[in-house]
Amino acid sequence: MTAKTIRTRGGLSLRVAPRSALVVLLLLALALTASVVLIGTGDFPMTPAEVLATLTGGGTPAQEFIVHDLRLPRVLVGLLVGAALGLAGAVFQSVSRNPLGSPDVIGFGQGSAAGALTVIVLFHGDTFAVAGGAVVGGVITGLAVYLLSWQKGIHGYRLVLVGIGATAVLTAARDYLMTKADIVDAARSMVWMVGSLNGRDWAQVWPLLIVCGVVFPVVFGQGRSLRMLEMGDDAAYALGVRAERCRLVLVVAAVLLTAVATAAAGPVAFVALAAPQLARRLTRAPGPNLAAATCMGAALLVGADWASQRVFGADQLPVGAVTGMLGGCYLLWLLVTERKAGRI
Amino acid sequence: MSRLAAESVTLAYDRRVIAEDLSVAVPDNSFTVIVGPNACGKSTLLRALSRMLKPTAGSVLLDGSAIDSYPAKQVARTLGLLPQSSVAPDGITVGDLVARGRHPHQGLLRQWSREDERIVVESMAATGVDALAERYVDELSGGQRQRVWIAMALAQQTPLLLLDEPTTYLDIQHQIEVLDLCAELHEEQGRTLVAVLHDLNHAARYATHLIAMRDGRVVAEGAPTDVVTAELVERVFGLRCQVIEDPETGTPLVVPAARRSRTATAATAGAVRPAGSPAP
Numbered sequence: 001m002t003a004k005t006i007r008t009r010g011g012l013s014l015r016v017a018p019r020s021a022l023v024v025l026l027l028l029a030l031a032l033t034a035s036v037v038l039i040g041t042g043d044f045p046m047t048p049a050e051v052l053a054t055l056t057g058g059g060t061p062a063q064e065f066i067v068h069d070l071r072l073p074r075v076l077v078g079l080l081v082g083a084a085l086g087l088a089g090a091v092f093q094s095v096s097r098n099p100l101g102s103p104d105v106i107g108f109g110q111g112s113a114a115g116a117l118t119v120i121v122l123f124h125g126d127t128f129a130v131a132g133g134a135v136v137g138g139v140i141t142g143l144a145v146y147l148l149s150w151q152k153g154i155h156g157y158r159l160v161l162v163g164i165g166a167t168a169v170l171t172a173a174r175d176y177l178m179t180k181a182d183i184v185d186a187a188r189s190m191v192w193m194v195g196s197l198n199g200r201d202w203a204q205v206w207p208l209l210i211v212c213g214v215v216f217p218v219v220f221g222q223g224r225s226l227r228m229l230e231m232g233d234d235a236a237y238a239l240g241v242r243a244e245r246c247r248l249v250l251v252v253a254a255v256l257l258t259a260v261a262t263a264a265a266g267p268v269a270f271v272a273l274a275a276p277q278l279a280r281r282l283t284r285a286p287g288p289n290l291a292a293a294t295c296m297g298a299a300l301l302v303g304a305d306w307a308s309q310r311v312f313g314a315d316q317l318p319v320g321a322v323t324g325m326l327g328g329c330y331l332l333w334l335l336v337t338e339r340k341a342g343r344i
Numbered sequence: 345m346s347r348l349a350a351e352s353v354t355l356a357y358d359r360r361v362i363a364e365d366l367s368v369a370v371p372d373n374s375f376t377v378i379v380g381p382n383a384c385g386k387s388t389l390l391r392a393l394s395r396m397l398k399p400t401a402g403s404v405l406l407d408g409s410a411i412d413s414y415p416a417k418q419v420a421r422t423l424g425l426l427p428q429s430s431v432a433p434d435g436i437t438v439g440d441l442v443a444r445g446r447h448p449h450q451g452l453l454r455q456w457s458r459e460d461e462r463i464v465v466e467s468m469a470a471t472g473v474d475a476l477a478e479r480y481v482d483e484l485s486g487g488q489r490q491r492v493w494i495a496m497a498l499a500q501q502t503p504l505l506l507l508d509e510p511t512t513y514l515d516i517q518h519q520i521e522v523l524d525l526c527a528e529l530h531e532e533q534g535r536t537l538v539a540v541l542h543d544l545n546h547a548a549r550y551a552t553h554l555i556a557m558r559d560g561r562v563v564a565e566g567a568p569t570d571v572v573t574a575e576l577v578e579r580v581f582g583l584r585c586q587v588i589e590d591p592e593t594g595t596p597l598v599v600p601a602a603r604r605s606r607t608a609t610a611a612t613a614g615a616v617r618p619a620g621s622p623a624p
Contacts, residue, residue: 003440005456015456097431221452227433228447234396234427239500240420240448286436 020283020292027279027295034302035079039071041309069201077200077264078305078319079298080208082271084261086297087219087290088254089272090279094226094288095247095254098156102273103142103258106163109267110170111141112259116266117174117189121181128203130192131263138259141166146251195268195320197305204264211260215253220290222250227287268320271297274327281334300327346370347536348393348423348504353402355388355560362388363560365402370504370553375530375537377547380557381581386540387428387508389557393538394425394506420448424502426493428509432481438492439477442468445499467498471525487518494525505529507539511546519543523550544581548572548596556580572596 007013039055040046044066046054053059054067089102103109115137119125125133145166149159174193178186225246228236233243258272278300279292304322311317349369355362363385370376370393378386391397392404395411404411411419424445432441445467446460468474471491476484481492490510497505507526511519527550530537541547547554548568555565558580564571574587577598584606590597600606 003456005461007457012453013456014453224447224450224452224455228444230431230433231444232427232429232431234425235430237396237416238394238420238425238427238497239444240415240417242416284435286433286440 017285020285023282024291024295027299031299034306035075038075038306073202073205074197074200076205078197078302080212081261081265082298082301083294084257085271086275087294088257090276090288090290090293091250091254093276096156096159100160104272107166108138108142108258110167112138112262113193113267114170114174117177120189121177121185134263135259142255192266194318195266196318208264219253223290269324270327271300271323274331347407349405351402353399355392356400370538374553376553377551378540378555379547384557385560386557390508390540417448423504424497424500426497426507436481438479441481442495442499445496464499467495471495487514504536509540544598549593
């Protein structure tokens with residue numbers, strides 16, 4: 001057994017796999033370091049030391065303004081969106097026992113996009129209304145896909161297939177909406193659909209922070225039951241896990257996370273699919289690896305945002321395009337090396 | 345006295361009724377084996393006894409109360425189940441999988457006590473998989489894997505253990521190995537076992553209490569020596585046979601009649617066969 005145990009005199013005990021814990025800590029450090037560097041990046045560059053000084057209240061008024069009003073909220077949105085997508089992806093991949101069972105593959109992103117576009121094109125709504133439309137679209141799609149996949153429980157392939165069907169329908173609906181849009185709305189829609197962190201401010205941070213603050217503990221609390229569910233409903237039930245109830249709680253939580261993340265940053269590609277896969281290859285631990293996937297998602301998104309600003313200049317390329325490229329290449333590379341090692 | 349019993353239960357999948365008004369009591373400290381032809385409802389009965397399937401009428405009683413009135417984890421500390429099919433998570437080691445059997449005894453703040461550790465080590469030793477602890481489950485042979493799953497069920501430390509066809513898909517030597525292990529658990533650790541088995545001779549050899557089912561009804565139950573007779577085998581399985589004494593154990597041994605004699609008598613017996621009884 002690889003896990004280490006920490007015990008107290010009162011009979012409490014925690015079980016930790018050292019490698020997983022190390023991966024989580026490193027990814028967290030990576031995400032936070034990238035955040036600091038990212039705050040210092042832009043037309044008004046700052047060194048990491050200046051950023052840290054400003055964050056702790058020791059900057060000039062100009063630095064204060066740039067950090068607190070402009071760049072910090074954007075980075076926080078990036079961290080939270082990445083973490084939420086990473087966690088939602090880990091939950092869905094575990095529940096469906098299929099790496100393709102990620103929210104972005106099974107139509108939730110498309111659902112949110114359809115919701116947002118409806119608001120943009122038909123109602124010409126402001127940013128808040130668009131975010132609301134995205135949440136509603138994502139949640140409705142999530143619940144519809146779950147209900148349609150239901151057949152005495154949820155089975156991996158069925159969920160993926162129903163999700164792909166839903167994606168096709170929603171993409172068609174989205175394209176139809178685009179034909180109805182005037183050029184301004186169409187441009188706005190396109191930018192929204194790639195997924196971007198440009199111009200995110202505190203108004204996006206608070207709702208994200210509140211939802212994550214409520215949903216994260218719920219998901220992590222169910223983490224142990226989720227590990228049992230991976231052995232099949234019968235085995236989980238035999239071990240005292242109420243399989244169906246546990247799964248429903250987790251799916252609703254993951255749908256919510258995906259919806260608020262998409263509402264804040266648009267359907268950022270690939271994070272929910274890649275983060276759990278990358279995380280578990282680093283931890284080499286069985287199970288959903290919830291904490292590692294969460295930190296991986298955050299690191300991936302902030303890192304991608306930094307790369308897009310650094311390489312392509314400020315606000316040129318939306319972060320969603322970079323996550324797609326970076327995450328996709330890394331995953332392909334991993335799969336190729338693993339095939340050589342004969343593990344896949 | 346029996347801790348686990350089904351009281352006039354009706355068992356159905358959707359609207360397809362498998363058994364009606366079925367009552368079964370599992371004698372305490374027995375090694376009970378349920379036998380019967382395919383689709384007789386034996387696995388369904390086991391699913392109901394292990395609360396995987398909720399009866400549409402009647403109830404399954406655990407220690408005198410309806411089994412679904414207990415919290416799930418409490419039942420899981422009393423009654424273990426080895427399902428017919430379980431999925432080993434990718435990349436899990438034997439030790440980690442067996443450790444999962446401790447789940448019903450653990451909580452968020454009590455994740456791994458010394459007792460957990462001791463019981464996992466003991467369970468692996470009892471099933472002979474202790475040497476495999478660091479190996480990946482997907483690398484093991486079918487027989488080894490089945491022993492690992494049994495070790496996990498053992499680590500659950502339940503006085504009652506239900507096994508759904510534990511020998512299916514195994515070679516003969518692994519079948520006997522698994523059954524020997526069950527007998528050991530029953531005799532040495534005093535657990536009550538309930539197993540569904542396909543092989544009547546295995547059942548007769550290992551069971552202390554036999555339940556023979558057909559078409560969702562219990563046809564006979566009792567000690568194998570009383571239950572396994574040529575007449576009963578024909579009634580339950582529709583197979584003409586001789587029952588002789590097992591030269592190794594003295595338990596009943598079913599020897600099917602030769603094909604020629606079976607076809608010859610079937611032709612003549614067919615005319616007088618009562619309605620509703622099976623074709624041979």
